[in-house]
Amino acid sequence: MSDAAPAPLVPDVHAIPRRQPVEGKVNLVGLTRAALREALIAAGTPEKQAKMRVGQVWQWIYHWGVRDFDAMTNLAKDYRRLLADNFTIALPEVVTRQxxxxxxxxxxxxxxxxxxxxxxxxPEEGRGTLCVSSQVGCTLTCSFCHTGTQKLVRNLTPAEIVGQVMLARDDLDEWPAPGTGTGEDGPRLVSNIVLMGMGEPLYNFDNVRDAMNIVMDGEGIALGRRRITLSTSGVVPEIARTATEIGCQLAISFHATTDEVRDILVPINKRWNIATLLDALKAYPGLSNSERITFEYVMLDGINDTKEDAHRLVKLLEGIPAKVNLIPFNEWPGAPYKRSSGNRIHAFADIIYKAGYASPIRTPRGEDIMAACGQLKSATERARKSRAQIAAETGQ
Structure with a gap:
C-alpha cells in the first residue's frame, strides 16, 4: 500500500468505543473521495494539501479501522485537533447480535x-459473505419474502451501508494488524458482499453506488468488484448503470417462468415483465462467460417447481451467460408457501445443468435465527406483531 501510515503505531481499534454521530459534525464515513476532499477544505485544510490529507484519513478509516483522530499518528497534533473539532467517524449501532x-x-x-x-x-470454507441491507423495509412486496411484509421507511445513506461492512469487521476482529497489506494480502473473513438484505438496491442506486465504490477502493477495505454481488428484482432502467457505475456482479431475483406467476411472486414484474427484463440483461455491458448473471430462483412447492418450469427457464436463458442459484424456500411465520421437496429441487436442478447452466442448490443458513434468504425483517417489528397479524398481512 502506498503512503501507508506507520504500521507499528496502529492502535487497538476495539478499545475505542464506536462513536455515534455528533450534532453539528460531519460524519466522514460514507463520503466519496471527492466529497471528503471538499469537506476537509471547508474545515480549513489548504487546497494544496487536500489530496494528501484525503489519502491519509481514508487509510486510517478504511484500511486500519481507526475511529479516534488522536490515533492518526502521521498527522500533526493541530491537524488532528482540526479534524476532531469538525468531524466524527460514526457507524450504525449494533442492537443485538445472534x-x-x-x-x-x-x-x-x-x-x-x-x-x-x-x-x-x-462463514464458509475459505470465504465469508456479508449480506448487506440497502433500505429500511422494502417497497416490492414479493409474496414469498418476509422483508416484503414490512413497509418501506427510507433509503439507507452511503454511511449506513458502508457502516454495515465496518461493524461486521469490528465484530470479526479482522481489521489489519500492523504490517498487514490491503487487498488479497489482508485478512478476509468478510471476503464477499451481497446486496441481498432488506430493500431493493436499485431503488437506492446513488447511495449504493457510492458505498460500494468506497468498499472497492484499493487503499481501504479493498474488496474487488467481482467479490460484490448486487441482487435486483428487475429495476430495468438502472440495470445498465450497475455495470458502468459500480461494475459488480449482477444477480436477478427471478423466481418464475411466466408473467402470470411472476406478477404474484415479484410484483415489479407488472411494470417490467420477463421479456423486458431479459432484453435488458442481454444488453448488459461486459456480459461474458466469465461475467455471468446469476438468476436466483426460490423453490416453492406447487408454484414454480415443475419440470415444465425448468424447461421454460432454460428457454428463457438462451443468449445470456448465466447460472441459476436454486434457493429452497425458507419459511417464516405466516408464510403463504411451502418449500419444494428435495427430490423436486434436484430434478429441477438436473434439467438446468444438462442444458449447460450451473445450477447449485443453496444450503439454507441461519434458519434458527431467521437469518436465511427471504427471512430478514426488523426483530423489533416482528416482536410487535402476533402470528395472526403477520398472516393477515400476507393474505393467509
Whole structure:
C-alpha cells in the first residue's frame, strides 16, 4: 500500500468505543473521495494539501479501522485537533447480535431516526459473505419474502451501508494488524458482499453506488468488484448503470417462468415483465462467460417447481451467460408457501445443468435465527406483531 501510515503505531481499534454521530459534525464515513476532499477544505485544510490529507484519513478509516483522530499518528497534533473539532467517524449501532448453530451471525442494527435493519454474516470454507441491507423495509412486496411484509421507511445513506461492512469487521476482529497489506494480502473473513438484505438496491442506486465504490477502493477495505454481488428484482432502467457505475456482479431475483406467476411472486414484474427484463440483461455491458448473471430462483412447492418450469427457464436463458442459484424456500411465520421437496429441487436442478447452466442448490443458513434468504425483517417489528397479524398481512 502506498503512503501507508506507520504500521507499528496502529492502535487497538476495539478499545475505542464506536462513536455515534455528533450534532453539528460531519460524519466522514460514507463520503466519496471527492466529497471528503471538499469537506476537509471547508474545515480549513489548504487546497494544496487536500489530496494528501484525503489519502491519509481514508487509510486510517478504511484500511486500519481507526475511529479516534488522536490515533492518526502521521498527522500533526493541530491537524488532528482540526479534524476532531469538525468531524466524527460514526457507524450504525449494533442492537443485538445472534449466532446460529451453523456459525451464521445476524446483527440488528440501529440507524439515524431509531430505524433498524438486519445484516447477516455467513462463514464458509475459505470465504465469508456479508449480506448487506440497502433500505429500511422494502417497497416490492414479493409474496414469498418476509422483508416484503414490512413497509418501506427510507433509503439507507452511503454511511449506513458502508457502516454495515465496518461493524461486521469490528465484530470479526479482522481489521489489519500492523504490517498487514490491503487487498488479497489482508485478512478476509468478510471476503464477499451481497446486496441481498432488506430493500431493493436499485431503488437506492446513488447511495449504493457510492458505498460500494468506497468498499472497492484499493487503499481501504479493498474488496474487488467481482467479490460484490448486487441482487435486483428487475429495476430495468438502472440495470445498465450497475455495470458502468459500480461494475459488480449482477444477480436477478427471478423466481418464475411466466408473467402470470411472476406478477404474484415479484410484483415489479407488472411494470417490467420477463421479456423486458431479459432484453435488458442481454444488453448488459461486459456480459461474458466469465461475467455471468446469476438468476436466483426460490423453490416453492406447487408454484414454480415443475419440470415444465425448468424447461421454460432454460428457454428463457438462451443468449445470456448465466447460472441459476436454486434457493429452497425458507419459511417464516405466516408464510403463504411451502418449500419444494428435495427430490423436486434436484430434478429441477438436473434439467438446468444438462442444458449447460450451473445450477447449485443453496444450503439454507441461519434458519434458527431467521437469518436465511427471504427471512430478514426488523426483530423489533416482528416482536410487535402476533402470528395472526403477520398472516393477515400476507393474505393467509
Amino acid at each position: 449466532l446460529s448453530a451453523d456459525g451464521t451471525r445476524k446483527y440488528l442494527v440501529r440507524i439515524a431516526g431509531g430505524h433498524e435493519v438486519e445484516v447477516v454474516y455467513i
